[in-house]
Amino acid sequence: MSASIFPIPMWEQSLTLFCVILTGTTLVCAGALAYFRRVRMERPPVGTFNTRDVVILLIFIGIHNAWDVVTYLAISSDEE
Secondary structure (H helix, E strand, O other), rough: OOOOOOOOOOOHHHHHHHHHHHHHHHHHHHHHHHHHHHHHOOOOOOOOHHHHHHHHHHHHHHHHHHHHHHHHHHHHHOOO
16 A cells, blocks of 8 residues: 655645744743742852853863864865
């Protein structure tokens, strides 16, 4: 027995995708709100950074910039 394949109209695909994305986003936001209402954490004042936070931030920025340079050099060397 062969299965018949019927094309799905574009508007129906778009509507389905929109509904799935909207449902997922709503569930994630509701879950985050429920979690943060239940869990309370002690936090330092806004703008207070300790040395560990600054070092991790600088490492991520350095890795990102190094990756950009390596990618640029790899792409530009192929054109020559």
